[in-house]
Amino acid sequence: MKFKRLFFAFGLGMLLFGLPASYVLAYVYCGYHDRTFSMTAYHWNSEFWVNMLVNEANKWNSVHSVLNIGRARSSTVPVGNDGRSVISWIGESDLNRFYSLSWSGAVGWTITWYSGGNCTRITEADVFFNPGITLFTQQTQVPYNLGYQEIALHELGHVVTQDHEDGTLAVMTSGMAVSDVLYTSDKVGWLRSADFSFSVTDRRDMGVFPLRNSGTNKIYSTLSPATVLRGNNVTIRDFTVQNLSSSLVEMNPSFKVYLENTATGTSTEIGWFSWGQFCAYCDWSGNLTYRIPSGMAIGNYRVVAVYQGSDSDNSNGRAVFGTIQVR
Numbered sequence: 001m002k003f004k005r006l007f008f009a010f011g012l013g014m015l016l017f018g019l020p021a022s023y024v025l026a027y028v029y030c031g032y033h034d035r036t037f038s039m040t041a042y043h044w045n046s047e048f049w050v051n052m053l054v055n056e057a058n059k060w061n062s063v064h065s066v067l068n069i070g071r072a073r074s075s076t077v078p079v080g081n082d083g084r085s086v087i088s089w090i091g092e093s094d095l096n097r098f099y100s101l102s103w104s105g106a107v108g109w110t111i112t113w114y115s116g117g118n119c120t121r122i123t124e125a126d127v128f129f130n131p132g133i134t135l136f137t138q139q140t141q142v143p144y145n146l147g148y149q150e151i152a153l154h155e156l157g158h159v160v161t162q163d164h165e166d167g168t169l170a171v172m173t174s175g176m177a178v179s180d181v182l183y184t185s186d187k188v189g190w191l192r193s194a195d196f197s198f199s200v201t202d203r204r205d206m207g208v209f210p211l212r213n214s215g216t217n218k219i220y221s222t223l224s225p226a227t228v229l230r231g232n233n234v235t236i237r238d239f240t241v242q243n244l245s246s247s248l249v250e251m252n253p254s255f256k257v258y259l260e261n262t263a264t265g266t267s268t269e270i271g272w273f274s275w276g277q278f279c280a281y282c283d284w285s286g287n288l289t290y291r292i293p294s295g296m297a298i299g300n301y302r303v304v305a306v307y308q309g310s311d312s313d314n315s316n317g318r319a320v321f322g323t324i325q326v327r
Contacts, residue, residue: 016142018152027192028162029161029162030119030163031120031121031193031321032121032122036066036098037125037160039084039085039087039159040070040071040072040084040086041086041087041088042069042071042076042087044073049136049148050138053156054069056180057069057156059285059315060157060181061311061315062312063200063311066160067156067160074184078114081124082111085124088129089130089131090131097262099111101241104166107287108127108134108151108154109127109155110126111125112159121325122159127155127159129152131257131291132146133148134147136149138180142180142220144220145177145197147177147180149180150160150171150179152180153180153181154171154206155317156307158170160193166183166216167213167215169184169185169209169211169240169283170183171186173178178218181209181313182313183242184243184283187281188281198291202246202248204248204311205311206241206242206243206250206278206309206317207242208240208255208316209239210238210239210320210321211240212239217259219238221237221321221322222237223235223324224243225273227325228326228327230292230296230298231292231293233289234289234303235289236257236289236321237287238289239283239286239305239321240283242280242282242284243278243280244279245281245282248280249278249279250277251277252274253273253278253308254307254309255305255306256269256272256308257271257272257288257290259292259302260299260301260308261299262299262302264299266294268293270290270291270293271290297326298327299325300323300326301325301326302322304318305318306318
């Protein structure tokens with residue numbers, strides 16, 4: 001099943017929020033958590049999707065630990081505003097019956113209740129996934145396919161108080177150009193969304209992403225040309241590097257660029273890029289050109305960049321920009 005449109009909602013009675021127009025106003029949020037927020041994932045067969053869900057929740061928890069995901073094996077799922085925050089799958093008829101919503105054009109819904117009115121403390125959040133979702137694999141090429149991990153990370157972003165963000169790179173975009181990683185806007189939004197004081201241990205985190213923000217559009221990386229003669233150049237267009245640390249300046253961050261043979265997995269380094277220092281919550285987008293070694297074996301290759309160093313989030317330290325044919 002193909003999803004032509006990605007649409008999420010957030011709020012009491014499906015309260016929808018507007019989209020910011022500038023980077024300065026990019027961190028949209030509503031509500032707050034002042035204690036651990038426990039949710040239960042209801043499954044009635046395999047738990048593999050619950051394990052993936054916990055992994056996505058931990059990406060938010062690495063910024064500020066709030067989410068606690070439990071699990072329950074059950075053939076039924078609690079619905080409605082009953083004080084229990086549930087995560088599960090729900091069919092069209094039940095989604096419409098209990099929440100007056102539809103899966104038409106939607107792949108995930110988060111319904112949130114607050115204490116004392118809108119944008120106060122979140123007391124309950126129910127997250128449901130469209131049973132038509134079929135992609136449960138990590139992204140290995142661009143453009144990305146819309147899959148469960150991306151949807152889960154996005155919906156949990158609503159649970160931790162964030163709304164949609166289309167002005168910058170963000171998993172909270174209402175569009176489809178995302179992967180299951182957090183970007184600087186996502187982290188800043190979560191840090192700023194608290195209505196209480198909490199301590200955060202800042203962590204080193206350099207990320208590289210195969211897309212670039214252009215206004216409200218997200219442009220995927222491309223490789224030019226798609227077929228490259230040995231000894232000639234290939235250009236990576238429209239990729240982004242970010243320092244996702246909130247206050248730590250990254251000194252001498254570097255990335256290596258490799259060709260990975262799609263048949264054998266063999267890697268060949270073709271270049272690198274680096275900075276003397278990279279300021280906190282800063283990013284860079286652009287194009288880079290590299291020469292294909294004249295002795296390279298003929299074949300199909302993934303072009304990837306990998307962060308050279310250790311940091312707090314390995315999920316965003318590698319980007320696959322696409323595939324070229326070397327002749």
